[in-house]
Amino acid sequence: MALISLFKETEARMKKSVEHVQQELARIRTGRATPTLLDVIKIDYYGNKTPLNQVASITTPEPRLLVVQPWEKRLIPEVEKAILESDLGLNPSNDGNVVRVPIPELSEERRQDLQKLVRKFCEDGRVAIRNIRRDANEDIKKLQKSHKISEDQEHDALDDVQEMTNKYIEEIDNLLKHKEKEIMED
Helix, strand or coil, X not given: CHHHHHHHHHXXXXXXXXXXXXXXXXCCCCCCXXXXXXXCCXXXXXXXXXXXHXXXXXXXXXXXXXXXXXXXXXXXXXXXXXXXXXXXXXXXXXXXXXXEEECCCCCHHHHHHHHHHHHHHHHHHHHHHHHHHHHHHHHHHHHHHCCCCXXXXXXXXXXXXXXXHHHHHHXXXXXXXXXXXXXXXX
């Protein structure tokens, strides 16, 4: 029974690590426009810092253009200012109704920098998963030492944790391949 809850907790932690890597990779700007690019931007909305996607619709009418249409016109200057002040390197403009955000092409040097950043995020994710594996293995060994599980159960459990680890590391490797391909295209 203790092993089942240990496996569930370990898997949940590993999933969270992969999700975190996915979120970090979604923030990295490639040459293509995507609404998730602006997920990190928060604006002041009635005294609260609110995510941009909760106060405006974000569309991609062209591959290199984002259009942000706030639900209240008074937010247009606020949205434009927030995008300018973000560390995304974007230059928005507004026409009184919507904020247009052109996505500039990436230089070869910038692509290589982004590739290094992507690899770092993925390596951090792999390290986090390995740390979770280590914690789970220690817990399994403690269960065996306190005679709550047999040596055979310990061996099987360690194998199961390793399989889980391999599965989630492979997911991160696939995210890395996909994002690197996305960066080098265009």
